[in-house]
Amino acid sequence: MINVIKDSIKALIVATLLTIIYTLVVTMIGQAFFNKQANGSILTIHNRSIGSKLIAQPFTEKKYLWGRNMIIDTNLFKTSKGQTILYASASNLSQTSTQLIRQVRNRAAIIKKLNPGENNVPIDLVTTSGSGLDPEISPQAAFYQAKRIARARDISIKKVNKIIKNNIVEKTYGIFGENRVNVLEVNIALDRISK
Amino acid sequence: MNIIVQILPYVILPFILAIPLGLYMSKLVDGEKNFMTKVISPFENKVYKWLKINQKEMNWKKYLSSVLSLSVMSFIVLFLILKFQDLLPMNSNHFTGMSWTLAFNTAISFVTNTDWQSYSGETTLSNFSQIAGLTVQNFVSAAVGIAVLFALIRGLKRSSVNVIGNFWKDFIRIQLYVLIPLSLVTSVILIATGVPQTFSGSKTVDLVQPVAVNDNGVPITNAKINVKTKAVTVNGKKINNVSIITKEELPLYAQASQVAIKQLGSNGGGVLGTNSAHPYENPSPLSNFIEMTAMMLIPAALCFTFGFSIKRRREGIAIFITMTILLTFGLVVSVLMEQKGFSLAHIGNLNMEGKEIRNGVTISSIWSVFATATGTGSVNASLDSFSAFAGMIFMILIQLGEVAFGGVGSGLYGMLGFVILTVFIASLMVGRTPTYLGKKIGPKEMRMAVLACLATPLAILLGSGIAATLKSTLGSLTNSGAHGFSELLYAFSSAGGNNGSSFSGFNGNTEILNILLGLVMIIGRFLPIFAVLVIAGSMAKQKVSAETSGTLSTSNITFIVLLILVILIIGVLSFFPALSLGPIADFLTRR
Numbered sequence: 001m002i003n004v005i006k007d008s009i010k011a012l013i014v015a016t017l018l019t020i021i022y023t024l025v026v027t028m029i030g031q032a033f034f035n036k037q038a039n040g041s042i043l044t045i046h047n048r049s050i051g052s053k054l055i056a057q058p059f060t061e062k063k064y065l066w067g068r069n070m071i072i073d074t075n076l077f078k079t080s081k082g083q084t085i086l087y088a089s090a091s092n093l094s095q096t097s098t099q100l101i102r103q104v105r106n107r108a109a110i111i112k113k114l115n116p117g118e119n120n121v122p123i124d125l126v127t128t129s130g131s132g133l134d135p136e137i138s139p140q141a142a143f144y145q146a147k148r149i150a151r152a153r154d155i156s157i158k159k160v161n162k163i164i165k166n167n168i169v170e171k172t173y174g175i176f177g178e179n180r181v182n183v184l185e186v187n188i189a190l191d192r193i194s195k
Numbered sequence: 196m197n198i199i200v201q202i203l204p205y206v207i208l209p210f211i212l213a214i215p216l217g218l219y220m221s222k223l224v225d226g227e228k229n230f231m232t233k234v235i236s237p238f239e240n241k242v243y244k245w246l247k248i249n250q251k252e253m254n255w256k257k258y259l260s261s262v263l264s265l266s267v268m269s270f271i272v273l274f275l276i277l278k279f280q281d282l283l284p285m286n287s288n289h290f291t292g293m294s295w296t297l298a299f300n301t302a303i304s305f306v307t308n309t310d311w312q313s314y315s316g317e318t319t320l321s322n323f324s325q326i327a328g329l330t331v332q333n334f335v336s337a338a339v340g341i342a343v344l345f346a347l348i349r350g351l352k353r354s355s356v357n358v359i360g361n362f363w364k365d366f367i368r369i370q371l372y373v374l375i376p377l378s379l380v381t382s383v384i385l386i387a388t389g390v391p392q393t394f395s396g397s398k399t400v401d402l403v404q405p406v407a408v409n410d411n412g413v414p415i416t417n418a419k420i421n422v423k424t425k426a427v428t429v430n431g432k433k434i435n436n437v438s439i440i441t442k443e444e445l446p447l448y449a450q451a452s453q454v455a456i457k458q459l460g461s462n463g464g465g466v467l468g469t470n471s472a473h474p475y476e477n478p479s480p481l482s483n484f485i486e487m488t489a490m491m492l493i494p495a496a497l498c499f500t501f502g503f504s505i506k507r508r509r510e511g512i513a514i515f516i517t518m519t520i521l522l523t524f525g526l527v528v529s530v531l532m533e534q535k536g537f538s539l540a541h542i543g544n545l546n547m548e549g550k551e552i553r554n555g556v557t558i559s560s561i562w563s564v565f566a567t568a569t570g571t572g573s574v575n576a577s578l579d580s581f582s583a584f585a586g587m588i589f590m591i592l593i594q595l596g597e598v599a600f601g602g603v604g605s606g607l608y609g610m611l612g613f614v615i616l617t618v619f620i621a622s623l624m625v626g627r628t629p630t631y632l633g634k635k636i637g638p639k640e641m642r643m644a645v646l647a648c649l650a651t652p653l654a655i656l657l658g659s660g661i662a663a664t665l666k667s668t669l670g671s672l673t674n675s676g677a678h679g680f681s682e683l684l685y686a687f688s689s690a691g692g693n694n695g696s697s698f699s700g701f702n703g704n705t706e707i708l709n710i711l712l713g714l715v716m717i718i719g720r721f722l723p724i725f726a727v728l729v730i731a732g733s734m735a736k737q738k739v740s741a742e743t744s745g746t747l748s749t750s751n752i753t754f755i756v757l758l759i760l761v762i763l764i765i766g767v768l769s770f771f772p773a774l775s776l777g778p779i780a781d782f783l784t785r786r
Contacts, residue, residue, distance in 0.1 A: 003249075004257075008265040010246045011363055012272060012335070015370065019331045022375055026382045026452040030392035038392045040447050040475065042400065049400045052445050054389055054474035058406045058414045068552070072412040076318050077399075077444045085399050086406070086443040087317075090469060092579040092700030094678040094781070095537040095545040108542050110416055123543035129551050130472030130559070130576040136552045175204055177480025178555040187403060 043188065051184055056088070056135045059187060062114060063152035065145055065164075067183035068124055068134045069107055088132035115148050136180040139168050153194045163189045198530050201557050205484065205565070206522075209491035216492065217499025217511075223368055224345045224504045235371050242367055252358035255732025258346050261362035262339055262724060266306050269335055274302040276328040277320075286321035287396035293319065300709035305329055305464055307720035308336035308602055310457065310572060310695035311686075311712060313704035315468025317446035322394060325466055330453045334378075337460025337493075338369040340604030343724050344497060345369075347608050350731030351632050352505045354739045359731045373493070374460060381489050382455035388485070389478035392451040399442045407437040450475055458489035461602040463572030463695040471562075471575040472551060480553055483575060487562055490571040494600035497607045505632060509750040514610055517755050521599035521762070525564045525592050532584040533560040549577030560585060563696075567592040570602030572695030579673065579682065579698040586698070587778030590685055593692035595766040596651050602693060605720075608727045612647035614749065615640060615730070617761045621754070622747050631749060633739035640733060643726040650722035652769035655691035658715035659684050659773065662708065671708060673700025677780035684777045686712065691719040 030038035041053040051057050058070045070088045077085035093100040107126040112118070122141035142164045150157040167186050170179050222229040243250060253261065276283065277298040281291050293301065297313055304311045310333075316325065342365035349359045386392050407415040407427040419428045420439055427434045448466045454476050457464055471477040471486060498518065502511020533556055536546025550559045559576035566573050567589040578589060592599055598610040619636050622629035629636040636644075662668050662683060672679040682701040689696055690712040697703070703712055748754060 001260075004260050004264045005268070007246070007248065007363055008261065008268045010248075011265055011366055012268050012331075014242055014246065014367065015335050015338075016327060016331050018370060018375060019334055020327065022378065023326050023330065023449055023452045026379065026386070026455075027392050027394065027449060029383055030386040030451060034386045037389045038386050038451075039395070040391045040393070040398065040445050041389050041478070042398070042445070049398075050403055051400050051443060054478050055443065055445055056474075057402050057404070057443060059404055060406055060414050060416045060418055061404055062417060064404060070414060072406075072408045072414060072440070074408055074410075074412060074438055074440070079399070079442065083442065084408075084438050084440050086402065086440045088412075090472070090549055090577040090580070090699065092577050092673050092698070093548065094674045095548055095580060095582055096781070097674055097678070100545070100548065101539060104539065104542060104545065104548075114417060120541060120543060123545070123547050124552055126542065127545065127548040127550075130549045130574070130580075131469040131474060131551065133469075133474055134551045134553075135474055138552060172480045172484075175201075176484050177553050177558065180552045184403065191403070 043184070045188070050188070053182060053184065054135055056133045057184055058086070059183065061152070062148055064190070065142060065149060065183050065186045066125060067137055069126055069128045071128055071132055090130050090132050091128045115145060118144055118147070135184060136182050139164070139179055139181055142181040142186065149190065153190065155194050159193065160190070198527065198557070202526055202530070202561055205487050205561055209488045209495055212488070212492055213495035214499050216496035218503050220373060220496060220500040221503035223372055224348050224500060229372070231372055231376070239367065239371055243364070246363070248363045250361055250364060252361050254357045255346070255359055255728045258359055258362050259725060259728045262343065262728075263721070265335070265339065265366070266721070269306045269332055270302050273305060273328050273332055274298050276324055277301055280321045280324045283321065283323045285323035285394070288321065290319060290321050296706045296709035297704055300703070300713045303713040303716050304695065305332035305462070306336055307693050307716045308340055308460070308462060308570070308605065309690060309693040309716045309720070310462045310464030311690055311697065311703070311716065312464060312468070312695070313709060316448075316466045317397070317468060322396065322448060325453060326449055329464055330456060333453065333456040333460050333462040333464060334370055334374055337374060337456070337462060337603050338366050340602055341369045341373070341493075341497070342366050342604070343727055344604035344608045347611060347727050347731040348501055348504050350734040351634065353735045354737060356735050359735050374456065377459050377492070378452070378455040381459060381485065382451040384485055385451040385454055385482055388482035390451040390454055390482060391447045391475055392449055393447050394449060395447060397447050398445045400445060402441055402443050405439055405441045407434070407439050409437050446475060454486065455489065457573060458486045458571060459493060461490060461494060461569050461571040463566065465573060471573045472577065477575055480558075483554055483558065483562070486573070487565055490565055490569050490573070491600065493603045494569050494606045497604065501607060507632070507750070510632070513750040513755055514607070514614070517758050518599050518610065520755070520759060521595070522564070522568050525568055525588050525599065526561060529564050529585040529588040530557055530560045532582055532588070536582055546582065549580030551576065563589055564592065566696055567694060568597070568599035568601070570597040570606060570692065570694050572689060574696050577699060578685070578696060579700040583678065583681070583778045583781035586681060586685070587774060587782070589696070590681070590688050590774070590778065591766065591770070593688045593694045594652065594655065594770045595762055596648060597692050597694065598762060605693065605723070609647065609723060612644045612723070612727070613758060613762050615644040616648055617754070617758045618747060618749060619644070620761065621757050625747070627745055627747055630740060630746060633742060634734045634737045635740065640730050643729045647723040647726040648765060650726070651691050651719045652765070654715045654718035655687050656769065656773065658691060658711055659687035662687065662711055665707065667705060667707060671702040671705060677777055677784060681777035681781055684773055687715055690715040693719050
């Protein structure tokens with residue numbers, strides 16, 4: 001009995017050491033060869049980090065491309081001064097839930113009003129993603145907003161469409177995933193041509 | 196047709212890789228040399244020497260007591276780490292220790308290979324807890340599952356002996372030869388696709404555009420925000436009760452190393468709350484593909500390991516086919532149902548709720564079937580927001596005992612329990628002595644096989660039954676009505692099946708639910724392990740009886756059909772009433 005307990009403590013120590021060595025090795029390889037990805041794919045302009053390519057930021061001004069709906073949790077993270085740091089989560093609501101349907105209708109109405117003359121609101125703009133932090137939208141949802149963005153920035157729609165087109169990421173190898181547009185990257189590109 | 200084209204790549208790669216990996220692992224069962232022996236064995240021998248392990252083989256009692264003792268030790272250590280992480284290093288966010296019940300639940304959850312998480316990692320756990328606590332148990336619990344399967348395989352192939360292998364040797368070898376090398380490769384690929392791997396701790400960055408958020412967490416659109424005076428106006432009207440946010444949290448951990456083993460070891464316990472839906476755990480379609488391959492790889496390979504090791508490949512292939520049929524059924528039904536989704540007039544199909552654009556509806560459904568069929572339980576979309584019917588398929592895959600590949604080791608030993616049950620039923624129907632692989636199935640083996648097959652349904656139904664009578668459970672639900680009941684039933688199915696996925700609208704972090712779910716996980720894990728090791732012991736003792744023309748074949752189509760029927764009948768009989776109150780009612784009442 002005592003031997004078994006001794007053995008299991010020793011085995012657990014070995015497993016812990018192996019895991020720590022494994023984690024260190026992976027970290028070293030990651031930091032050495034894939035430094036950017038290993039540190040969170042952070043985008044920088046003039047040495048200032050302006051967010052991660054992978055994590056959505058909410059955009060609410062007309063001149064910016066908007067992404068997936070975000071449900072923002074204002075209580076999770078705070079700075080030392082007590083200011084809220086943004087983080088978002090999923091709705092976890094059933095597709096048939098009346099609460100969800102009401103919210104989706106409200107959002108669609110708001111978006112439609114700000115994009116007059118367009119067809120139905122693309123579904124990805126009014127639904128929340130599984131992480132709440134989906135950084136991308138479908139190309140259709142991006143083109144849908146082109147007119148509004150162009151008007152707000154006083155530039156031609158063509159220019160906006162071109163930027164969106166340049167940022168379309170196609171399915172990987174033509175089979176994996178979906179075509180999509182990174183919202184933050186489009187907005188950075190937009191800000192570059194007109195502030 | 197289109198569906199099949201979309202599904203195929205995700206199935207083909209793991210199945211192709213499974214055959215060589217299966218052969219490789221069969222050498223570990225039999226203690227033969229393989230191509231890694233030269234590299235690893237010097238180190239392996241040092242470990243044995245340092246541990247002063249008695250390398251003698253064990254009988255089933257000793258094997259079981261080693262499994263249990265390691266699991267208890269693991270529980271105690273993990274519990275203490277989680278409870279007292281504030282006193283431990285690498286806690287840059289200054290998180291406090293978990294509450295007693297949450298630490299209990301989480302420790303049980305990771306030790307039993309369930310990886311149910313009643314918390315979100317990014318707001319609860321330090322880097323030290325993640326690495327030295329959870330990642331360690333991801334390896335340990337996976338290795339324990341595979342070791343128990345190895346013991347069962349030895350019991351089935353040996354004759355007239357008492358011993359079924361040395362647990363410590365199995366445990367160390369599975370880590371050194373299988374889990375760590377595979378995890379190394381997988382995690383490096385994952386980093387390349389964008390999964391972070393750093394000890395630097397989380398970062399905050401400035402938002403490109405400051406945003407005003409109301410009390411419900413809804414960003415105010417088209418608002419003019421003056422950050423200095425904190426005034427928010429929309430079309431000239433002042434808006435009150437909003438907070439202005441200018442910074443964003445980027446949760447950076449050693450993600451890649453943990454994500455790799457969480458997928459490979461059918462654990463599913465991610466670093467972050469939303470698991471592989473989070474762009475930092477699963478940033479691209481390519482990482483999604485790698486992670487899906489990783490979760491199917493070892494469970495599929497073990498079928499071939501079984502066939503190679505008992506020197507009857509057909510038996511392994513028969514089980515592989517059975518599992519593939521069950522998996523395919525789940526894939527086709529849930530993908531079709533989810534594509535149909537729920538359409539809202541003038542708006543569109545709400546099936547994108549809870550899903551990421553890069554994965555889309557179909558691939559999210561395939562992932563969820565993989566994760567529930569294999570016992571991995573990681574998610575790349577919100578399961579709560581899947582259509583009622585697709586959600587039911589995920590639940591059923593767990594409730595059938597996770598035998599459509601199932602957890603590493605546990606899936607196949609669970610399936611072998613069903614095989615013994617089926618052999619017994621089929622043999623009695625035609626009036627033959629029930630034998631499997633030349634071993635007689637007596638009353639003792641039958642009792643244990645029944646125990647292995649019924650422990651999970653029993654634990655699930657008892658647990659959810661008790662929880663359903665508690666008024667406080669209502670407070671844990673996000674959705675109301677039948678869908679709310681589905682959340683509860685799913686939580687207990689996930690715990691009893693040692694799966695770990697959840698309808699995340701369900702808040703399991705209350706004292707009573709933490710304890711109840713923890714107990715269900717223990718029953719779902721250790722009763723089958725006990726039963727399997729008893730079977731292994733008694734099978735090893737038997738002589739192999741010669742096969743005659745009267746022996747029932749266990750590798751032909753008739754047997755596969757029978758086996759599937761037995762699995763379905765047990766599943767349906769156990770769960771139909773509960774399912775009809777949850778997902779079926781949810782499906783029928785939708786407008």
